[in-house]
Amino acid sequence: MAEDQKPPRADVVDPDGQAPAEVDDGVVIETVDEPADEAGELLTPPPMPEDEAPVQAELTVEVAGEEDELDEPEIPSLVGQLPWQEGDGGGPVEIAFAGGKGGAGRSTLVANVGLFLSRLGRDVVLADLDPAGQNLHTFLGMDPILPTPGMRMRSALPPRVDRMPGMNLRLCRPHHALMGADDPLRQQALDVARASGADVIVLDLGVQPDPLALDTFLEADCGVVVTLPEPAAMERTYAFLRAALYRRLLDGDDEPAVVSRALLTADHVGQLDTPAELIDALAGVHPNAAQAIRARVLAFAPKILVNRCGNRADRDLAAGICSALRRRWNINAEALGGIDADDTALESLRRRRPLVVEYPGSALARDIERLTRRLMALVGTREVRP
Amino acid sequence: MSAPINLYEELELDPGATEEDIRRAFKRLSRRFDPGGLVMYGLYRTPEALRLLARLKEAYNTLMDPEQRRRYDRSLFPKGHPSLRRADERVASRPPPAPRELPRDPLEAIGWPEDARLGGPTLTKVRSMAGIPLEEIAERTKISMFTLRCLESEDYGDLPAKVYLRGFLKQIARMLRLDPERLVRDYLHEYDAWVAEKARRKPW
Structure with a gap:
């Protein structure tokens, strides 16, 4: 098992930060100081040796105590078999979590899916791009950035990248805790994450449908919207998806978008209600544009995940949302199912320890593992780009 | 492009669906697309949601009437649909002989x-x-x-x-x-x- 856990890529930045080989100039690579709090014991690396393999092995032994039989047969078969390793040359795979409502469990999922991916042998970078405030470090048990007044003045300060001790996982975040919607620092952090040489980038985009979040969501290999089984969250989810769809259809400088915008401007009475009606109207005046818009609609394939389910109807909700989206907008949304409500999420957050490390045997950890494997399968095929 | 398409797709069913499948699908979907339900909130306005329900009901009524369904299937798949043929075989393999067609009156x-x-x-x-x-x-x-x-x-x-x-x-x-x-x-x-x-x- 130790051999199989070895990081699969050679160009991983050294954990001690001395060889930031692939990272752009000026990027700060830091290791987290040994956490002084009680959360430290499991996450604190043993004295960091030159190569990572033994560390990972030790950590795995420690962590896997309760699920040895669960992981052991699967890890070796996954490593090295993933499609993106077989020379598709497209850079890292991006999995974006967005939308829904604040408090829907997005950050918990990003942190723990990232941890699971790293445990499955991937080189993972998490990017905290939530404009409402950074939180991912808390879910991982890492230290927050406490901006000094001086730091606040230096808007050109590059994003900070920290390695999680003992894991093949890095966290990339802008230095400023207070960020506006159009903050260039978020874009910088995204660029740094993309240039990090990781296998997989897991992005926390927050709930705001701002241009950066929408574009990143649309470009990701897999865009997941996390929502809750209650009306306010449903409304926000549809609002985010609508914003993303309209951005894809209408915001470009290309001909189909320009023609569509002209048509919609001329539609004073607001007759065109859905993408389908827009396409029907376009077909009369500009068949090529209609075709292009139709292709864009069909290519929009967001994934829907309902968190904190309490009953069967809740667990079925994701499928219901996708079926409604197909009927209303003709998009190919895909249901990722439901994750049951579980106190261990809050409990592990209070202890500032990652859930899958603190409660590896919990139902929630197993749900997250299932989700992670499903996501890996999804991004394995390029056609599912949202 | 505008959404469904045919009555089977309306009920998210395969053309080989049995009456029981149709009954279940209708029940599930009319609950799912209830205008006051979670799924519809923020996506459909009430009149549109009611139209969707009416379409489901219409599909259900047509497909549950054996004669109407036969006629609809014939118009939908003039050459016979593979799964329909399978359904026919299933019916034919049942012990009692196939019923004669009912006259119009x-x-x-x-x-x-x-x-x-x-x-x-x-x-x-x-x-x-x-x-x-x-x-x-x-x-x-x-x-x-x-x-x-x-x-x-x-x-x-x-x-x-x-x-x-x-x-x-x-x-x-x-x-x-x-x-x-x-x-x-x-x-x-x-x-x-x-x-x-x-x-x-x-x-x-």
């Missing part, structure tokens, strides 16, 4: 007087004329064999409560291409008379 075919009341004997006659065994009605309508027998022989004492009778009679009428309203009216008229008579004789 079964009452006329059995020579039932136009103004005579419809009742249990009518059902028996139409059924035997078309060669539909009671078992098939029981399977399609999910009404028990015992109740069906009592309905046909008009053993009012063994029938379930009146509220159930109405639904049962409608279902059977639809299967046998009788006028559901007329059957319910005539049958329950006799039934009510029997209840009143029983009460008169044994008021306690």
Whole structure:
């Protein structure tokens, strides 16, 4: 098992930060100081040796105590078999979590899916791009950035990248805790994450449908919207998806978008209600544009995940949302199912320890593992780009 | 491009779906797309949601009527759909012989007087004329064999409560291409008379 856990890529930045080989100039690579709090014991690396393999092995032994039989047969078969390793040359795979409502469990999922991916042998970078405030470090048990007044003045300060001790996982975040919607620092952090040489980038985009979040969501290999089984969250989810769809259809400088915008401007009475009606109207005046818009609609394939389910109807909700989206907008949304409500999420957050490390045997950890494997399968095929 | 497409897609079903599949799908989807439900909130306005429900209902009614469904299938897949052929084979492999097609007006075919009341004997006659065994009605309508027998022989004492009778009679009428309203009216008229008579004789 130790051999199989070895990081699969050679160009991983050294954990001690001395060889930031692939990272752009000026990027700060830091290791987290040994956490002084009680959360430290499991996450604190043993004295960091030159190569990572033994560390990972030790950590795995420690962590896997309760699920040895669960992981052991699967890890070796996954490593090295993933499609993106077989020379598709497209850079890292991006999995974006967005939308829904604040408090829907997005950050918990990003942190723990990232941890699971790293445990499955991937080189993972998490990017905290939530404009409402950074939180991912808390879910991982890492230290927050406490901006000094001086730091606040230096808007050109590059994003900070920290390695999680003992894991093949890095966290990339802008230095400023207070960020506006159009903050260039978020874009910088995204660029740094993309240039990090990781296998997989897991992005926390927050709930705001701002241009950066929408574009990143649309470009990701897999865009997941996390929502809750209650009306306010449903409304926000549809609002985010609508914003993303309209951005894809209408915001470009290309001909189909320009023609569509002209048509919609001329539609004073607001007759065109859905993408389908827009396409029907376009077909009369500009068949090529209609075709292009139709292709864009069909290519929009967001994934829907309902968190904190309490009953069967809740667990079925994701499928219901996708079926409604197909009927209303003709998009190919895909249901990722439901994750049951579980106190261990809050409990592990209070202890500032990652859930899958603190409660590896919990139902929630197993749900997250299932989700992670499903996501890996999804991004394995390029056609599912949202 | 505008959404569904055909009645099977409307109910998210395969064209080989059984009546039970259709019933389940309709139940599930009308709950899912309830205008006041979670799924619709923030996506559909109420009138549009109601239109969606109406389309589901229409698809359900068409596909649950064997004759209408046959005609619809023929128009949808002139050469026969693979899964439809499979469904035909499934039906054909059942022990009882395939029922003869019902004539357009079964009452006329059995020579039932136009103004005579419809009742249990009518059902028996139409059924035997078309060669539909009671078992098939029981399977399609999910009404028990015992109740069906009592309905046909008009053993009012063994029938379930009146509220159930109405639904049962409608279902059977639809299967046998009788006028559901007329059957319910005539049958329950006799039934009510029997209840009143029983009460008169044994008021306690």
